[in-house]
Amino acid sequence: MPPPSAINVEAVTDTSGVTLPDPLSAPIKSNEIYGRRRKAEKAQWGVAAPADSASFRHCAHDHKPKAKRWDHRFSAETLSRKGNSLKQAAKYLGKPGLISLGGGLPSSEYFPFDTLALKVPSVPHFSELETQDSGVVISAGKHDLAADKSIFDISTAFNYGQGTGSAQLLRWITEHTEMVHNPPYADWRCTMSVGSTSALDMALRMLTRRGDFILSEEYTFATAVETAAPMGVRVIGIAMDEQGLLPDSMDAMLSAWDPSTRGARKPFVLYTVPTGQNPTGATQDTQRRRDIYSVAQKHDIYILEDEPYYFLQMQPYTGPGAPDVPPPSSHAEFLRSLVPSLLSMDVDGRVMRMDSFSKVLSPGSRIGWITASEQVVTKYIMHADVSTQGPSGMSQLILFKLLDEHWGHAGYLDWLIHIRLEYTRRRDVILQACERFLPKEVVSWKPPMAGMFHWLRINYPSHPSYPAKSIPELEEEIFMTSIAHGALVMRGSWFYADKEARHDTMFFRATYAAAPSERIVEAIRRFGEALRESFGLKGVNGHGEENGKDEDGVKKV
Template sequence: MATTNGGTVEVAAALPAVTRQDNPPPKQLAVEPLTLAGIAARRAKAGKLVAGTAAYSDSDMFKSPQAYNHLKARRWDHHLSPEVLARHPCALKKAALNLKKPGMLSLGGGLPSADNFPIESLSMQVQHPPSFGKNSTEVSGYDTTMGKHDIRDKDGVYDVSVALNYGQANGSAQMMRWVTEHTELVFRPPYADWRCALSIGSTGALDSALRMFCDRNRRDSILTEEYSFATALETIAPLGIKVFGVRIDEQGLLPESLDEILSNWDENTRGARKPTVLYTVPSGQNPTGATMSLQRRKDVYNVCSKHDVYIFEDEPYYYLQMPPYDKANSAAQPGAVDVYSNQSTENFLRNLIPTLLSIDVDGRVLRMDSFSKVVVPGSRMGWVTASEQVIERYIRLQECCSQGPAGFSQALMYKLLDETWGHEGYLRWLIRLRSEYTQRRDALLDACEKHLPKDVLWLRVDHTRHPHVGEKTLLELEEEIFDSCIESGVLACRGSWFCAERDVELTGLFFRTTFAAATQADMDVAIQRFGQAVRASFKI
């Protein structure tokens, strides 16, 4: 059980995740959207969160009354795969329901005693506002520790005995509360029965989503950008699911191309059923870097509604939305004024382009969020948001698959995001990180302006100017430049690695470069070497 309207919040251990009935919404609905102050007030009113080992939780325990100001989502039985429709709740977790009976002695579940855990505590030193972004020598850091029995001995909310034991596949109640609050604060899904579940990162979430909505025996196919995330394509291919690319421009997916493909689909010619799934990265698309405007997102969503296509929204870069590059006012130049890091959290949230989830009135979007790009990749942790029906099926799959993120990850991320930073601190971190990446982006583009041959290259190589055009294929020209880059000491990713349709002849010559890790000085040298490789191939 869970009590959220005052006093202690209690979460019973190991309840099974079951689909709830269509209960009517509360009679008195709140009008104002959830705010940072609203989260603090709700937590203060609810009191301490008490959630023991393998405690059941779901987003409905932590959503505000405002979240129910909408109708419920559509059902998606007609799109779900036979595999995921056939899954039932885990028998062992269901049996643990009986532990609620007073005096029950358990010889059933395999939860080991925390007394036998060799780890007594977990400690880390983290950056804390306002020290974000300063050199490590200037940052004293903030020490935070989680002990084995902090819940019992220190009136804590989360401890090693709980975090490192078996848990629910959708994640701990402690982290479920945080991601649910954050999702409502930032995305505000416009239907009532949305829920979240923790994931092992977006690639793991994508693999599960594909198994939920696609089946090779049905000859299913999936749509994505004509140049898409290479690892996503490599995740899809072994499943026997055909991928078809949609044309793109500087804002990403072209809705008219999407509509044209779906309207004129010929199953015999394509060798697959008409696609029922679109996979897209709307913000900072990998590899093109394109970001959809709000109108573009609405247009893409409307096409998917017209053709009843379900959407996988993969958004690891969502918070890193940057202003357009301005050569004259490059953020990477010495003395450049950082006008973004002092932005208020309210303005930061207000200026983010709304997500596909934020305009999803049908519940046709499964959104994948990740901590990989904005906190640490090694956490192998993120979360998904979708309708209650879809999340319930997602959890059923995880119970026999990943069983959710590692307890170490959940423990450390809880101590960082909830206990140390809070929602306000996390938003301040994202604001600082966006400024850092804007500076890195500008440094890379400054180097491009300085070193690349403008007559043949600006984000793409103009292969029509190559002296051997017509004699060599685009793939051969790409390989020649790539090999020359390696010999010169720079790695740039080949565009063909990102082609959605691998069996279709290339129509352009592209390379992807990233500004995520290299220093400004290294980026300058790397782009110079890349430019030399292009010049050598083009005999410039």
């Protein structure tokens, strides 16, 4: 069932006495944004047109402090970058009457595409079935800009672009960032990325050198570790609890850091996933984030805030049979319900926030964005202009048509409320299955508040083969027993930030993001069987049976 529409509707007339919004107030309401956009010349939307996200902000930010400079933290590679000299010429393409024989831009005459058509949901009818029945077809033509039908078309989007991404989609992203986070310093900027992994790769190349350590949660996104490793950069894990990274542990490690003992200079980069952390599902509350930021200020740490799951914050878990908590009734209530971002607390410009459409729209779009200080974003763009050259123009056009022209900011927030409820439902399914099927004497968990992952702690000391078998051997046994029972859950050791450190815990990660509800339940039942077999526990398998095989021919205990 779709969520109730959460659009904030406010009547505005052309009569006298209308109260205009305070230009210093932010964030603005979703339905105010389009009416406050500045008038732009058509040249701003042309092929490879340069864009500065500062020109797309609605509120005044000059009263805020300027960001700290990071010259002392940039790598030699970043300090040596001069940008793409050929792209500098693009700023002249908007000059009226100019005949360009300069850039190597192919003519759109030779693009074998005339129309792009997409069937998408209308607000608030977001389900697959509703989209099939009542979805809206939106389309983009080849020359819509020239015909004044749209500010973005195939001839523009399918050509070369800038490292910032297109001005058209960058405007929407900047407005969204201002509305949701309202960074508390003056010279913040946005620029697009080819997803957060690419953004992390660039950030590490900008801020580290071979032999460095960076900080992260002791269990972290495995790809982040694998991105850093070929650069000669190691990740050192900070102790965690159910809310994620422990600021006191971070402070203690940095305060006691001895370069001669560690063989490396003191770390000055923190990579963290504050919301729905992968793999643990932990979410830092507001005070935890403030405490982490304070430690970062004390030790002059630069924070890479990776937030693909930020909008997968869910309704509170109420338990089996308890009434559901009503969904947010307005955009304002929805935004207030979100844990404030580190970006929203960043008075120094020491946070690079990495956002992505991957978890809320489509991973295949390969579009995300970073928000950071003007200095950092400028260096990032210089890198992008000679590497990724920005995200796919085809993806940008698709997202622009959906987000800017069709849904608008209001519709997108309604979509986010919709997926909040969908993920809440999925989270509740896996939690109820765990309550029903998992042997609580050997496995425990905390209900996740956000994200896609359920983190299961294994009480390995109660295993009959411990300590004769080591933790890695027992983890391997449980994993393979689960495979034999027909359920794949991920081994916690695959997410160690530092595989050389001592680890005296055992976890498994399950995800509730993709499988249908009945398959989630069945997989948890099978994992429960595997645990009982491995630990030598007696008991029924949840179906009142003690042995045999299930409907897929997988062994039961």
